Amino acid sequence: MSVESxxxxxxxxxxxxxxxLSWFCCSERRPVCAACAGLGGRCRGHxxxxxEERAEELRNKIVDQCERLQFHSASIAKYxxxxxxxxxxxxxxxxxxxxxxxxxxxxVVRSLCESEEQRLLEQVHGEEERAHQSILTQRVHWTEALQxxxxxxxxxxxxxxxxxxxQLIQKEQEIFERHRGRAYRxxxxxxxxxxxx
Numbered sequence: 269m270s271v272e273s274x275x276x277x278x279x280x281x282x283x284x285x286x287x288x289l290s291w292f293c294c295s296e297r298r299p300v301c302a303a304c305a306g307l308g309g310r311c312r313g314h315x316x317x318x319x320e321e322r323a324e325e326l327r328n329k330i331v332d333q334c335e336r337l338q339f340h341s342a343s344i345a346k347y348x349x350x351x352x353x354x355x356x357x358x359x360x361x362x363x364x365x366x367x368x369x370x371x372x373x374x375x376v377v378r379s380l381c382e383s384e385e386q387r388l389l390e391q392v393h394g395e396e397e398r399a400h401q402s403i404l405t406q407r408v409h410w411t412e413a414l415q416x417x418x419x420x421x422x423x424x425x426x427x428x429x430x431x432x433x434x435q436l437i438q439k440e441q442e443i444f445e446r447h448r449g450r451a452y453r454x455x456x457x458x459x460x461x462x463x464x465x
Contacts, residue, residue, distance in 0.1 A: 281301070282300065282301035282303065282304060284301075284303070284304065284310075285301050285303035285304065287301035287302055287303055288301060289301055289319060290302060290318065290319050290320075291304070291305045291316050291317070291318060291319055292316070292317045292318070292319045292321075292322040293305065293311045293314050293315075293316060294314065294315040294316070294317060295311070295314040295315055296311065296314065299319050299322075300316075424443075427439070427443060
């Protein structure tokens with residue numbers, strides 16, 4: 269390939285020939301001067317292009333890259349401006365619904381616990397009332413029994429005082445049957461306290 273000199277330039281010069289780097293070697297991927305690109309140069313037989321053509325090609329690639337970046341930037345900006353607020357709102361709504369559900373479940377659990385607590389308290393109170401009533405019933409029963417025993421004892425003491433020997437012997441069976449019946453009527457019988465047994 270015959271390459272003509274591109275003339276003096278203001279840019280860097282070829283360190284080997286001192287000429288402007290006006291050409292581009294596509295094989296070595298570097299700018300070269302006209303002497304390097306000529307028939308006797310080190311790049312003979314290589315694919316050579318003018319440096320300004322290669323620079324124009326690079327500029328076009330950079331412009332294309334900038335356009336793609338601008339497109340991506342616009343897409344991201346649109347996503348941030350339009351999509352993210354919707355997602356944020358949906359996330360807030362989901363969190364609010366979940367929060368309400370947790371509050372409702374806690375309210376149900378609290379209600380169940382309160383109902384169970386009330387039931388247990390009523391059960392304990394009922395047991396306490398029944399125990400108290402049983403104690404009162406037993407107190408009344410044993411008070412009456414003491415009164416009866418005192419009456420029997422007084423009656424027996426009176427007999428011992430007023431009956432002579434013959435009368436006492438004659439009335440033995442009557443005395444014990446009558447007083448046994450008065451002290452232990454079947455409908456009044458209750459278990460004796462531990463201190464009496």
